[in-house]
Amino acid sequence: MIEVRHPSAADETARLLFARLQIVQPNAHSLLLAWTTDADRAARVSIAALLADAYRGAGRETALIELGDELLTVDDMRAALARSPFTIVQGAGLADSPATIVAARAVDAVVILVRRGRTKRSTLAALRSELVAAGVSIAGAVLLD
Amino acid sequence: MTWSDYLATFRRRWVIVAVIVVFDVLAAGLLFYRSYHHAGWQGSVTIYVADVGATNTTLETTDQLLAGETAADFFADDIKDVAQSASVADFVSSRLQPLGLPNSDPGSISGTVGGQRTDRTVNLWITNPNEETALRAAGVLGQAMTVDRARFIGAKMARRTYARVISPATVGRAPTSHDLLNFGLRVALGVLVALGVALLWDALDPAVRDRDDVERALEAPVLVAAR
Numbered sequence: 001m002i003e004v005r006h007p008s009a010a011d012e013t014a015r016l017l018f019a020r021l022q023i024v025q026p027n028a029h030s031l032l033l034a035w036t037t038d039a040d041r042a043a044r045v046s047i048a049a050l051l052a053d054a055y056r057g058a059g060r061e062t063a064l065i066e067l068g069d070e071l072l073t074v075d076d077m078r079a080a081l082a083r084s085p086f087t088i089v090q091g092a093g094l095a096d097s098p099a100t101i102v103a104a105r106a107v108d109a110v111v112i113l114v115r116r117g118r119t120k121r122s123t124l125a126a127l128r129s130e131l132v133a134a135g136v137s138i139a140g141a142v143l144l145d
Numbered sequence: 146m147t148w149s150d151y152l153a154t155f156r157r158r159w160v161i162v163a164v165i166v167v168f169d170v171l172a173a174g175l176l177f178y179r180s181y182h183h184a185g186w187q188g189s190v191t192i193y194v195a196d197v198g199a200t201n202t203t204l205e206t207t208d209q210l211l212a213g214e215t216a217a218d219f220f221a222d223d224i225k226d227v228a229q230s231a232s233v234a235d236f237v238s239s240r241l242q243p244l245g246l247p248n249s250d251p252g253s254i255s256g257t258v259g260g261q262r263t264d265r266t267v268n269l270w271i272t273n274p275n276e277e278t279a280l281r282a283a284g285v286l287g288q289a290m291t292v293d294r295a296r297f298i299g300a301k302m303a304r305r306t307y308a309r310v311i312s313p314a315t316v317g318r319a320p321t322s323h324d325l326l327n328f329g330l331r332v333a334l335g336v337l338v339a340l341g342v343a344l345l346w347d348a349l350d351p352a353v354r355d356r357d358d359v360e361r362a363l364e365a366p367v368l369v370a371a372r
Contacts, residue, residue: 013371020368111368114359120351124362140368141359 014050017111017142018058021051025139028108030081033142034091034100036123040115041093047113047142048090055086063087071099077106095127104131109139116145151344157354158343165342169335177328185274187319188283191312192290194221194265197305218258220298220306221265224290225256227297228269233289236297237271240285241278254286266311272319283314 025031033048035041048064055062063084072080081087089107091100104110110131114124131138155162196216227233234254253272260266269286273279287310295303353359356367 009371013369016369024366024368112363112365114353114363114367116354117352119353121353121358121362122351124353124359128363128365138363138365140366141363143353143356143359143367143370145371 010050014047014054017051018054025109030087030107032089032091032104032107032110034094035113036119036127037095038093040119046090048088052088061085065089067091067099067103072102074102074105077103081106095123104136105134109137111139112141114141114143116143154347155343158347161343161346162339165339166336170332173328173331177324180324185272185319186276186279186316187270187272188279188314188316189270190283190287190310190314192267192287193309193311194224194267195307196220197307217263217265221258221267223298225258225267228256228290229254233297236289237282237285241281276316280314280316287314
């Protein structure tokens with residue numbers, strides 16, 4: 001299971017991520033948080049939601065979009081992102097969800113959630129190639145158990 | 146990889162290392178126990194061997210000699226080798242049976258050759274779990290390779306050799322010093338194998354294990370590594 005086992009640990013992870021993003025993506029207006037694959041998705045709590053709370057706690061107006069199965073275009077996604085000064089998008093597995101890949105192209109940067117001992121190195125490498133080829137900016141990864 | 150990487154790998158795969166080491170120690174301990182308690186007794190006898198025609202070192206079939214080898218060398222080697230044969234073990238056993246003593250097997254007889262080029266000594270050892278058997282067997286072995294040697298090395302060879310037992314058969318505890326060394330080596334080898342398997346297992350595991358794995362594969366930083 002994911003190492004963030006309880007809300008306080010998840011909060012701590014979200015706060016740390018918030019702090020790091022202030023450094024590596026200070027000017028971003030939109031971020032996508034997504035698991036590498038759907039199979040890796042195991043968090044009981046939403047890191048994206050907690051991160052949005054952290055941004056709000058810092059006085060930044062933040063919207064949270066949870067992607068569904070509906071396949072939007074990049075322009076539709078950008079239009080949705082334009083409604084708020086800062087938006088965090090919670091996606092599905094990047095390697096499995098076309099909607100999440102489309103969203104990745106629309107946001108300023110992507111944060112990939114990786115599970116220690118579960119996510120395959122080859123999957124990560126292939127995903128990186130795909131995202132870079134699509135012109136997506138990878139902010140970094142969050143490594144979880 | 147640095148030492149800390151290796152240590153991290155071993156910590157991560159400690160279960161594999163522990164299982165292999167435990168089995169290794171148990172197996173090595175069992176072998177040590179069996180060897181120590183089954184080594185038993187060792188009877189020994191020393192035989193002097195010379196070529197009867199020592200001034201003329203040619204054998205009937207001179208091509209049997211290797212370069213630089215004397216006839217005494219040849220006979221001593223022959224006696225040592227023949228002493229370790231099944232026929233000699235049978236002979237020894239047949240002499241022990243009337244005494245109600247256990248049989249002897251060829252694997253329990255060993256020997257070395259010493260002495261000068263024309264005057265050789267052959268040390269023969271025979272091990273047995275029973276002390277009396279080991280002593281008696283050593284005596285019979287000495288007899289077999291001297292008085293009765295013609296039946297084992299052939300009459301022609303027997304005529305060319307002078308062979309006498311030069312020390313009475315003695316008996317003592319079979320040496321076990323190597324057993325402890327073997328135990329240590331087996332344990333050490335097992336530990337090395339365990340560490341090797343752990344490294345191999347880790348290398349073959351396709352999943353990411355740490356921050357470095359992720360950063361190498363993704364070519365992007367790990368922002369948070371939750372613990």
